[in-house]
Amino acid sequence: MVATTSPVPQKIDLEVKSNARWLVMPIFLTVVGIALWAWVSAQELDSIEQRTLNAGELTARVIEHLQLAAVSTLIVIALAVPLGILATRRAARFVAPVVLMLGNLGQAIPSLGLITLVVLAAGVGFKSVIFGLVAYSALPILRNTMIGLQQVDQTLVKSARGMGMSPMQTLLRIELPLAVPVVLAGIRTALILNIGTATLATFFGVQALGYVIFQGIQLDRTPVLIVGAVLASGLALLVDYLAGVVEHVLTPRGL
Amino acid sequence: MTATDQIAGPGASQAAATTAEPMIRLEELTKSYRGQKKPAVDRVTMDMPRGEIIVLVGPSGCGKTTTMELINRLIEPTSGRIHLDGEDVTTADPDTLRRRIGYVIQQIGLFPHFTVGENIATVPKLLGWDKARIGNRVDELLDLVGLDPAVFAKRYPKELSGGQRQRIGVARALAADPPVMLMDEPFGAIDPITRERLQNEFLRLQQQVKKTIVFVTHDIDEAIKLGDRIAILGEQSRIAQYDTPANILSNPASTYVEDFIGSGASLKRLNLSLVGDVALDTGAATARIDGTAAEARDTLESSGRSALLLLDGQGRPQRWVDARDLDRADGDLRRAGEPVSALVDTGATLSYALNEMLTSNAGVALVVDGSGAFQGLLDFETVMVTTRSIQRDSSDFYRAAKAVTD
Amino acid sequence: MDFYKHLNDNAEYLFSDAVDHVMVVAISIGIALVLGCALGVLAHRSPRVRPMILAVTSTMLTIPSLALFAIFIPLLGLGTPPAVTALVLYALLPIVRNTVVGLGTVDQNVLRAARGMGMGPWRRFARIELPLAWPVVLTGVRVSTQVVVGIAAIAALVNGPGLGNEIFRGLRSLGSPFALNFVLGGTLAIVVVALLFDTVFILLRRLTTARGIR
Numbered sequence: 001m002v003a004t005t006s007p008v009p010q011k012i013d014l015e016v017k018s019n020a021r022w023l024v025m026p027i028f029l030t031v032v033g034i035a036l037w038a039w040v041s042a043q044e045l046d047s048i049e050q051r052t053l054n055a056g057e058l059t060a061r062v063i064e065h066l067q068l069a070a071v072s073t074l075i076v077i078a079l080a081v082p083l084g085i086l087a088t089r090r091a092a093r094f095v096a097p098v099v100l101m102l103g104n105l106g107q108a109i110p111s112l113g114l115i116t117l118v119v120l121a122a123g124v125g126f127k128s129v130i131f132g133l134v135a136y137s138a139l140p141i142l143r144n145t146m147i148g149l150q151q152v153d154q155t156l157v158k159s160a161r162g163m164g165m166s167p168m169q170t171l172l173r174i175e176l177p178l179a180v181p182v183v184l185a186g187i188r189t190a191l192i193l194n195i196g197t198a199t200l201a202t203f204f205g206v207q208a209l210g211y212v213i214f215q216g217i218q219l220d221r222t223p224v225l226i227v228g229a230v231l232a233s234g235l236a237l238l239v240d241y242l243a244g245v246v247e248h249v250l251t252p253r254g255l
Numbered sequence: 256m257t258a259t260d261q262i263a264g265p266g267a268s269q270a271a272a273t274t275a276e277p278m279i280r281l282e283e284l285t286k287s288y289r290g291q292k293k294p295a296v297d298r299v300t301m302d303m304p305r306g307e308i309i310v311l312v313g314p315s316g317c318g319k320t321t322t323m324e325l326i327n328r329l330i331e332p333t334s335g336r337i338h339l340d341g342e343d344v345t346t347a348d349p350d351t352l353r354r355r356i357g358y359v360i361q362q363i364g365l366f367p368h369f370t371v372g373e374n375i376a377t378v379p380k381l382l383g384w385d386k387a388r389i390g391n392r393v394d395e396l397l398d399l400v401g402l403d404p405a406v407f408a409k410r411y412p413k414e415l416s417g418g419q420r421q422r423i424g425v426a427r428a429l430a431a432d433p434p435v436m437l438m439d440e441p442f443g444a445i446d447p448i449t450r451e452r453l454q455n456e457f458l459r460l461q462q463q464v465k466k467t468i469v470f471v472t473h474d475i476d477e478a479i480k481l482g483d484r485i486a487i488l489g490e491q492s493r494i495a496q497y498d499t500p501a502n503i504l505s506n507p508a509s510t511y512v513e514d515f516i517g518s519g520a521s522l523k524r525l526n527l528s529l530v531g532d533v534a535l536d537t538g539a540a541t542a543r544i545d546g547t548a549a550e551a552r553d554t555l556e557s558s559g560r561s562a563l564l565l566l567d568g569q570g571r572p573q574r575w576v577d578a579r580d581l582d583r584a585d586g587d588l589r590r591a592g593e594p595v596s597a598l599v600d601t602g603a604t605l606s607y608a609l610n611e612m613l614t615s616n617a618g619v620a621l622v623v624d625g626s627g628a629f630q631g632l633l634d635f636e637t638v639m640v641t642t643r644s645i646q647r648d649s650s651d652f653y654r655a656a657k658a659v660t661d
Numbered sequence: 662m663d664f665y666k667h668l669n670d671n672a673e674y675l676f677s678d679a680v681d682h683v684m685v686v687a688i689s690i691g692i693a694l695v696l697g698c699a700l701g702v703l704a705h706r707s708p709r710v711r712p713m714i715l716a717v718t719s720t721m722l723t724i725p726s727l728a729l730f731a732i733f734i735p736l737l738g739l740g741t742p743p744a745v746t747a748l749v750l751y752a753l754l755p756i757v758r759n760t761v762v763g764l765g766t767v768d769q770n771v772l773r774a775a776r777g778m779g780m781g782p783w784r785r786f787a788r789i790e791l792p793l794a795w796p797v798v799l800t801g802v803r804v805s806t807q808v809v810v811g812i813a814a815i816a817a818l819v820n821g822p823g824l825g826n827e828i829f830r831g832l833r834s835l836g837s838p839f840a841l842n843f844v845l846g847g848t849l850a851i852v853v854v855a856l857l858f859d860t861v862f863i864l865l866r867r868l869t870t871a872r873g874i875r
Binding site: 069119156158159161162164165174177179252253254255 | 329365
Binding site: 009021024087103107108110112113114116117119120124138192195196197198199202203209210213214216217222226227228229230233236237 | 712
């Protein structure tokens with residue numbers, strides 16, 4: 001849930017503009033990482049805690065988590081971006097409002113409920129969880145692709161067609177590049193949703209970082225819980241940060 | 256070869272053949288939309304000669320933009336034919352067709368994610384030109400529209416002023432040297448002062464490139480100023496009159512046209528004539544400002560006029576003096592009399608000259624050539640004679656009456 | 662028909678869970694509204710701290726919900742306190758952001774006129790700025806509520822109250838024939854709660870927006 005609020009008039013600066021902003025998050029994450037490591041090192045871990053809190057185990061959990069997020073996000077991009085493009089083509093224009101309305105209704109469905117329903121239908125395991133994540137995170141990309149394309153100034157499209165660009169050339173050279181910032185924001189939102197929802201995967205047979213957190217809760221082991229929660233949060237913040245960098249780099253200059 | 260030579264090359268030869276085949280011929284061109292009883296454009300037939308600016312003018316909603324967009328088939332005609340340069344393009348591939356037709360719209364539509372250079376290069380790229388040729392062409396066009404390529408080629412549209420964007424829009428439309436340009440109210444969204452300047456620039460540019468330009472506007476004054484030919488359109492794009500501005504102003508074909516031109520038809524005609532085209536009063540008494548008062552007085556007395564114009568060494572008007580001023584001059588003419596006002600160039604319109612006369616309170620304009628040298632005097636009466644329409648009107652009687660009493 | 666029977670049989674539990682859900686959301690949003698408006702006004706008044714406040718509150722939305730719920734357990738124990746704390750943090754960004762935007766769009770000339778008429782700073786804020794910014798702020802609250810209604814389901818995983826417990830009940834009995842009924846019941850009930858809240862906001866908007874800017 002990143003891009004949720006109403007449009008922002010330009011005169012209000014809501015973001016740090018200086019280049020120093022790119023340094024804040026890496027420094028913060030490094031500090032948190034070192035602090036976590038120092039704190040855990042200072043604890044005397046019992047055997048139960050040691051079973052979860054060792055480098056090998058934790059690395060495996062992080063990798064599982066990233067796999068869930070990456071695979072689901074890639075699938076969502078592959079599905080929702082073309083769908084969004086199709087839904088905004090002239091021939092399918094009447095589809096767009098319907099999709100957006102259904103999408104807004106779907107927003108009210110809680111992630112936990114949706115993913116549990118998907119798993120109930122498809123069984124536990126990696127594939128089902130991916131399926132659930134895809135179902136939950138498709139909307140932001142689909143919606144942002146459609147909105148991104150719809151908000152492209154139609155006089156530019158007219159100009160491009162008037163200069164002899166084919167519909168495909170117009171889409172690839174004008175419409176999509178101009179929609180890129182909005183589409184990327186949607187992808188970033190979906191990615192963060194997927195990282196967050198992937199913590200629930202532990203209830204559906206894929207451990208990931210949710211497993212560490214839930215072990216901490218169930219076994220009442222604070223170090224395990226803290227490590228799990230901080231790792232999951234740190235991972236989400238890191239991925240969000242990297243997505244922000246990619247967004248910045250891919251946004252066409254001149255916009 | 257200079258930039259302008261290259262651009263003018265094919266256009267110039269076309270202009271020579273104005274009498275030959277028209278560049279654009281529309282035959283019974285019709286556009287009906289589903290669900291609408293009347294067609295939006297109803298059987299428009301017109302020939303558009305090579306190298307001319309043809310202005311489609313009419314009230315909003317009359318279908319003038321639709322008519323224009325039928326030419327590059329952004330809107331597909333329901334029936335009728337379109338001929339471009341003798342070739343029937345009614346069913347030609349629209350994308351290929353459009354690459355042969357320059358296109359400028361009111362919002363200009365510069366691509367914000369392209370640099371100025373990339374914007375201009377759009378059509379050449381579509382046509383598969385090589386990089387070096389595109390680069391040269393971009394520089395050439397930026398020069399042509401008066402923007403320094405070194406400064407502007409790498410800029411983005413958001414870094415330009417409205418007037419600069421408009422120029423880039425025109426440069427982009429000219430990029431592949433299309434014989435035909437379509438312009439849909441290109442100056443519509445620009446402040447009046449900049450618009451005036453851009454219109455003048457546009458006319459100067461057209462002198463060089465000699466394109467066949469279809470120009471849409473709702474502003475009759477703009478139409479008169481820019482058009483070689485004006486088509487006044489009524490509902491459903493029906494042609495109420497298609498003629499030169501002068502003929503439309505002096506012989507409106509219908510009351511509709513008369514109403515559309517509005518009340519100031521005679522005044523509007525002043526926009527059509529240049530100061531250099533009318534007979535000037537060349538009999539003014541003049542003397543050198545570095546000469547003596549005595550010489551000047553002799554000239555003044557022998558001329559039979561009551562005032563004398565002092566010119567400098569290059570023949571440029573400096574001061575007005577009368578006999579009393581000369582008496583008081585004490586030999587130095589540089590401070591005698593009044594400084595001149597209402598100087599107008601032979602290239603200015605009569606409308607401009609009239610305005611100068613009125614604002615300077617002189618009642619007479621001093622006409623000078625490009626270097627500022629005195630050519631003659633232009634007075635109210637001459638302007639009025641020129642505004643007179645071809646029909647006899649009251650001014651004839653006035654002149655006749657005046658001649659008798661003289 | 663099975664599902665219908667399930668709803669009938671469990672109506673009592675479902676209803677009490679729904680009431681808990683609404684309460685948790687309402688309390689969280691109430692706290693977030695006060696906190697968010699205060700932060701929003703602060704951010705509006707001081708362009709220097711504005712990006713910081715917004716960066717921190719938007720960071721909150723990035724953190725996985727399970728992690729945020731869990732992280733407060735060592736401090737606050739299980740149950741409602743960590744749930745409400747986490748939900749408040751999730752609710753902040755839309756409210757803070759819309760408060761800043763809403764206050765930022767208030768016409769400066771109106772404020773100048775108010776000052777010219779002798780209104781003091783507090784009166785200007787309460788009588789002019791806040792009422793004019795209110796529709797935008799309220800939209801932020803509405804967005805926050807939508808977000809929080811869904812996330813509150815996860816509170817059940819830290820023994821929190823609400824409809825998440827219905828889903829969790831089904832989740833624990835995965836494979837049993839009742840699982841689907843519990844999950845579906847809980848999920849649909851959450852959707853209904855979300856729609857109810859939305860309706861309330863539409864009404865609130867009509868009732869609390871000054872007539873001149875409606």
